[in-house]
Structures are given as structure tokens and as C-alpha cells.
Amino acid sequence: MEGVHQLKKDYPWTQTPLVVSAPMRLIALADMAVEVSKAGGLGFISSGTDTSTLAHELQAATSLLQHCTLPTESDTLPLGIGFINWSADLATALPLIRKYRPAAVWFFAPSSLSSLQEWTAQTRAASPHTKIWIQIGSVREALDAVSHAAPDVLVVQGTDAGGHGLARGASLFTLLPEVHDALCQQQAAQSTSSSMPVLAAAGGITEGRGAAAALTLGAAALVLGTRFLAAPEARISHGYRAAILSAVDGGQCTVRTNVYDKLRGTTGWAATHNARGVINRSYSDAVAGMSEDENKRAYEREVEKGDDGWGVEGRMTTYAGSGVGLIKTVQPAGEIVREVREGARGVVEGMYSWSAKEKG
Amino acid sequence: MEGVHQLKKDYPWTQTPLVVSAPMRLIALADMAVEVSKAGGLGFISSGTDTSTLAHELQAATSLLQHCTLPTESDTLPLGIGFINWSADLATALPLIRKYRPAAVWFFAPSSLSSLQEWTAQTRAASPHTKIWIQIGSVREALDAVSHAAPDVLVVQGTDAGGHGLARGASLFTLLPEVHDALCQQQAAQSTSSSMPVLAAAGGITEGRGAAAALTLGAAALVLGTRFLAAPEARISHGYRAAILSAVDGGQCTVRTNVYDKLRGTTGWAATHNARGVINRSYSDAVAGMSEDENKRAYEREVEKGDDGWGVEGRMTTYAGSGVGLIKTVQPAGEIVREVREGARGVVEGMYSWSAKEKG
Known part of the structure; x- marks a missing residue:
């Protein structure tokens, strides 16, 4: 102490x-x-x-x-x-x-x-x-x-x-x-x-x-x-908060990645760093091989959905730690x-x- | 309790x-x-x-x-x-x-x-x-x-x-x-x-x-x-134990990967699983793009070195948790x-x- x-x-x-x-x-x-x-x-x-x-x-x-x-x-x-x-x-x-x-x-x-x-x-x-x-x-x-x-x-x-x-x-x-x-x-x-x-x-x-x-x-x-x-x-936003409240099994539903930075255009982080967020369609599409350009366009369309763009089936970034569950x-x-x-x-x-x- | x-x-x-x-x-x-x-x-x-x-x-x-x-x-x-x-x-x-x-x-x-x-x-x-x-x-x-x-x-x-x-x-x-x-x-x-x-x-x-x-x-x-x-x-082996005792900064010197399984021919683990081990040349070569075949041959040559094959500059697998430091x-x-x-x-x-x- x-x-x-x-x-x-x-x-x-x-x-x-x-x-x-x-x-x-x-x-x-x-x-x-x-x-x-x-x-x-x-x-x-x-x-x-x-x-x-x-x-x-x-x-x-x-x-x-x-x-x-x-x-x-x-x-x-x-x-x-x-x-x-x-x-x-x-x-x-x-x-x-x-x-x-x-x-x-x-x-x-x-x-x-x-x-x-x-x-x-x-x-x-x-x-x-x-x-x-x-x-x-x-x-x-x-x-x-x-x-x-x-x-x-x-x-x-x-x-x-x-x-x-x-x-x-x-x-x-x-x-x-x-x-x-x-x-x-x-x-x-x-x-x-x-x-x-x-x-x-x-x-x-x-x-x-x-x-x-x-x-x-x-x-x-x-x-x-x-x-x-x-x-x-x-x-x-309400969508972000709802995604936090509904997440379970924090070690499985989140991942450390730089995919979200790329889609959101957050450039400048050193390669030594990335961020933990809830796994959503942006991430699974990236892992499945979708090009960054296409994924980014999908992300930008999702932004227009407002609160509905969050969650596991959404594309808005839900940064969260493994304690989210x-x-x-x-x-x-x-x-x-x-x-x-x-x-x-x-x-x-x-x-x-x-x-x-x-x-x- | x-x-x-x-x-x-x-x-x-x-x-x-x-x-x-x-x-x-x-x-x-x-x-x-x-x-x-x-x-x-x-x-x-x-x-x-x-x-x-x-x-x-x-x-x-x-x-x-x-x-x-x-x-x-x-x-x-x-x-x-x-x-x-x-x-x-x-x-x-x-x-x-x-x-x-x-x-x-x-x-x-x-x-x-x-x-x-x-x-x-x-x-x-x-x-x-x-x-x-x-x-x-x-x-x-x-x-x-x-x-x-x-x-x-x-x-x-x-x-x-x-x-x-x-x-x-x-x-x-x-x-x-x-x-x-x-x-x-x-x-x-x-x-x-x-x-x-x-x-x-x-x-x-x-x-x-x-x-x-x-x-x-x-x-x-x-x-x-x-x-x-x-x-x-x-x-x-002594080499393995020496690698454990000398490792520092456990979160940085170890990594979760399936590279070591591949090189050692440990097949059968589900894709959901991998293993944490001390980062050595097998791993850094794999990350740098060395083919699995070449990496495996290098591993097999290393086996012959005995205890000297372990450590950060070696290729023998040192499975260890992040508490190793x-x-x-x-x-x-x-x-x-x-x-x-x-x-x-x-x-x-x-x-x-x-x-x-x-x-x-």
C-alpha cells in the first residue's frame, strides 16, 4: 500500500x-x-x-x-x-x-x-x-x-x-x-x-x-x-452505451486491433499501439479479407444510422475493455x-x- | 472464498x-x-x-x-x-x-x-x-x-x-x-x-x-x-530453464502464437487455441515472412545444438506465461x-x- x-x-x-x-x-x-x-x-x-x-x-x-x-x-x-x-x-x-x-x-x-x-x-x-x-x-x-x-x-x-x-x-x-x-x-x-x-x-x-x-x-x-x-x-451516444451494457464474455467479445483506427481515419498512432474494442462487422469483415477501402465505405454509410450503427451487427466503434461483460x-x-x-x-x-x- | x-x-x-x-x-x-x-x-x-x-x-x-x-x-x-x-x-x-x-x-x-x-x-x-x-x-x-x-x-x-x-x-x-x-x-x-x-x-x-x-x-x-x-x-533441459530465468518484461518477451506448434509438428489443436511462449528467432523470422518450410528446417538444425538452442537468439520453444519476468x-x-x-x-x-x- x-x-x-x-x-x-x-x-x-x-x-x-x-x-x-x-x-x-x-x-x-x-x-x-x-x-x-x-x-x-x-x-x-x-x-x-x-x-x-x-x-x-x-x-x-x-x-x-x-x-x-x-x-x-x-x-x-x-x-x-x-x-x-x-x-x-x-x-x-x-x-x-x-x-x-x-x-x-x-x-x-x-x-x-x-x-x-x-x-x-x-x-x-x-x-x-x-x-x-x-x-x-x-x-x-x-x-x-x-x-x-x-x-x-x-x-x-x-x-x-x-x-x-x-x-x-x-x-x-x-x-x-x-x-x-x-x-x-x-x-x-x-x-x-x-x-x-x-x-x-x-x-x-x-x-x-x-x-x-x-x-x-x-x-x-x-x-x-x-x-x-x-x-x-x-x-x-445511446448506441455506444447500449453496446456496452449488452456485451458479455468480455475476453471473447472484444479484441485488440488497429482496424477501427483505420476505418475512422485515426492516423498517427505508432505501430506499437492498437486499441481494444467490441468485435463488430467492421472487424469480422476485415478479418474475412474485405479491402480497407470497401470496409471504410461501409463504415461511413453506417455512421448515418445513428444509434442503430452500434452493436455486434453494427460498424460503429465500441472501444471497451475486457471487463465490459x-x-x-x-x-x-x-x-x-x-x-x-x-x-x-x-x-x-x-x-x-x-x-x-x-x-x- | x-x-x-x-x-x-x-x-x-x-x-x-x-x-x-x-x-x-x-x-x-x-x-x-x-x-x-x-x-x-x-x-x-x-x-x-x-x-x-x-x-x-x-x-x-x-x-x-x-x-x-x-x-x-x-x-x-x-x-x-x-x-x-x-x-x-x-x-x-x-x-x-x-x-x-x-x-x-x-x-x-x-x-x-x-x-x-x-x-x-x-x-x-x-x-x-x-x-x-x-x-x-x-x-x-x-x-x-x-x-x-x-x-x-x-x-x-x-x-x-x-x-x-x-x-x-x-x-x-x-x-x-x-x-x-x-x-x-x-x-x-x-x-x-x-x-x-x-x-x-x-x-x-x-x-x-x-x-x-x-x-x-x-x-x-x-x-x-x-x-x-x-x-x-x-x-x-537446462537451456529451457535458463531461458525462463533470464526472461524479463513478461508481456513484451512472450507472445500468443501458433508458430511454435507448426515448427514442432504439433498438429491437432483447434484453431481456437494457440500458446504463449518466449519470443525467439523462430517467431521473429515467421513474422518477417520466412516460409514455414525454411523456418522448420532452421528449427530442426537448432535442435542439434542442445541447450544452446534456447533463448531469445535461439529457436527452441520456451513456453512461458507473462509472469516469467x-x-x-x-x-x-x-x-x-x-x-x-x-x-x-x-x-x-x-x-x-x-x-x-x-x-x-
């Missing part, structure tokens, strides 16, 4: 264990982030593809938070901003970070380690109390991030995650402990006095059991993405935060009573 | 939480299974591809157990036998099951549900006290196995596992809870009085943290494969059992003290 006290100190309005909403591109905006933070979690606003809508979202969040009195560290804004670094614009982002002073920024998929270093240094200069979160998907990425950017929090993303991440990888089951041990070793070898980053876990956490398992594996904060798609605050109901974001937090506590306590009884 | 008491009743020589060694083909034989059971775990002997060496291994195990007094249920043999059902021969297996009465049999990858049903019924007829374990990798497979064969234990295998399993899947993080919930629902719908199978977890458990996480997610028994490759009792030392199988069991308990207790302190 290393890191728990640091989190409580850095985000004093939050409760333990810290539940975090992931900065899902186009989906996690001011409404969701504010509700998550108000419930004692930490909400992230996605900066979008190119940072162009970020100013508007930060203004909206500030208004929504106006009558709340969430205690923050050094008067920061009690939420975070997430960037997809290879596509985000540092020059647009910096004045906003300086003006709004978010409690945290979350960096993901930089074009290079030197770019990551630059984003980190400039952010720290613009807003010294803003904490740096960096998302990684392998032990190598973890070691590189720590040695180049010394983040406050390392978001360890397992391969169950929905949306983008490393194409090849391990789940949190093995990735979290291996990252933890490798960082300890790196620190011992460098004999520096710099503190270990706090570990946050992302990828496959949907409710109390997964949250407790992530704590067990060494995480101090719990990041959920897919689960928040079922919150009314998520900026998604556990999501059955629409719930406000704040309620999700509370349920996951209390669920995790309940599982931990239940485990202990069992263990104590076994011991006799 | 449902199932824990059932396990203690069915395998009275074991200790809680139950640590199980997986029936790894050609690798997990009498030596390993006996040492695991002697340490209070449950060891499985792999029946091999075609059951032809099984009689010899069971005889060897019986001799090794001769001076042990492990208390068993109805005088069964205190270990299990694992079958790869599509390739195993029921007619050869049955007399051995009848004669040796193993505490458990483990079925995996049957050619059909009716074949699974037949194996189960015949095994129960031949040895009524032998418990039936069935390995599954999806919610669908779990529901089918339970409704067709009513196993005593369902081995839920997540996609981090080494060796063979479903090509597509989720990790234990999401698969275990979704299987659990789906079985509860199925049982409620059928309003039968039949009891839920006990859930065992396989795939990614390497040490105490993963073991505790699996318990947290609803498993009552913990199956380890890859970790036992580092035990001297594993029937593998956590394995650093050679340890006797019995010591692994004790360390994982005590490690899991320690993690559970540590979690609780934290939780209690947080509560104030």
Missing part, C-alpha cells in the same frame, strides 16, 4: 482507495471529471486529439466546481487533464495548465522520451503543484519514464484495457508486480534519494473485486475507463466511484476474516 | 490456500507432482500427448509416495492427472484411473462437449472418489462445462498463461468475476440444487501477490505452471508451494492492516 498516504496528501479531497476516471478521448469531459472528484475520486478531462476544446472544458469544469469546497493542495483545480502526447500541442496546453493549475496531468504515448521530458519540465515550470502522471504498458516503458521524467504517479496499464495501449502486453496480474520490482531495483542501483512513483492500475478494473485485486498487486490508485462509459456523464447498469459517475471504493474495502475485509478464521 | 472448505474436505492433506502445479505436457511428471502434494499442494501429472507414458509415471508416483502418510479422501492417490482431451485416449486412460484412483483428473480442450461428457461419466464410473477438474478460458466455455459435465472444480485460465489456451481472451482480472457471476446466474435460472463448482485460477500467478489477487477475484485454488519450470523437478531463482517444487501459500496469506494480512488503519 505504498503511495496511499502520498495520494491523500496530494489530493486532499479524495478518499482511500483512490478511484480515478480515465481521460477517455472525446468522452471524459468536464461533467464526468467533476462528478468523479466530487465523490472523492479524481476525475480526468481528456484534452481531445489536439487540445482545441480543452479551454472550453476547463472553463466548464471551473463553473461546475464553483460552489463546491473540495480542499486541494495549494489551490489547484481538483481534477486532472489527460493528454495523448504525440497528437497534443504543448504550446496550446501550457497556458491552460498555467491558468487552471490542475491537480494532475496524465501523459500517454509521447512521440519520444525527449518529448516526454519536455512536456514534464514545461508543465512543472508552468504549474509547480500539478502532479505528473505517466501511463506505461511495459517494464521498459516504466523504467524509461521514471529515469527521464520522474513522474509522481505511474499509470500501469494492463492489456485488458479498452481503447489504446501497447499492442502486445501482459495484464495487471503480472505487469504490476514486475514493474514494482524493477523500479525498486533501479532505485537501489542508482542509490538516489528520489522517491518511487506511486503506482496506479488501469486495465480490467470494473468493480470492487478487480479494485481489491489491483491493490493486492501493489497499486495505490485504481483507474477505470470502461465502467464510466455506463455513466450518464460520459459523452457517448461485468457492466450491466447505468449509474451516475459519483455512484460508481463510491461503489468501487466501498466494494474494494469490503473485499479486503472479507478476505481477512477468511484468512483469520483459517488460521484458527 | 467459496470453495475453500470443499477443497480441504476433498484433498485433506492440503493446506489453505491450495497451491496446484499445472499438468504441463512432457514436463510435469511424477517427481514434480509428488513434491507438490507432499508440501500440502496438489500436484498434477501430465498424461502426455497420447497417454502412453502415463502408466509408468503413475507407478513411479506410487513408489515415491510409499513412505508418506498423506491423508486422502477414500484412499485416493494424493495427486491428479491432466489430460489434453482431444489427443488423449479414453480407453488407455480408464483402466489407469480405475487402478490408481487419483484424487483429481483435469480435462482440457476436448474435441466436443459430448466427448467431455463421456470422459466425465466414464471417469466417475471408474473411480467415484476422483474429482473432475475442467479447464476453461471463457464465460461460454464455463457455462457449457458446468451444464454438460458438472465438474467439481472449474480451472479458469486467463490469457497471461504460458502454453496452450484460447487464442483470444481476458486475463483473470475480468474473466474470474465474470465467470463467477454467470455461473451464479445460470444456477439461479435453473433453480437446481447442484452446487457451484469450486473456482481455481490459472494464468499469471507466479508468487504471493498474484496468488492473493486471484483469491480476491474469487478463486479458491491457485494453479501455477511457469513458476514450476524453475523447479529442479520439472522435466526440462518475475521468476529469478531455481527452487524445489515443495519450497515454491510453501512460499506462494505463505506469500498469499502475508499479502492478505498486510492489506487488512492497511485497511483497518485507514478506517481509523
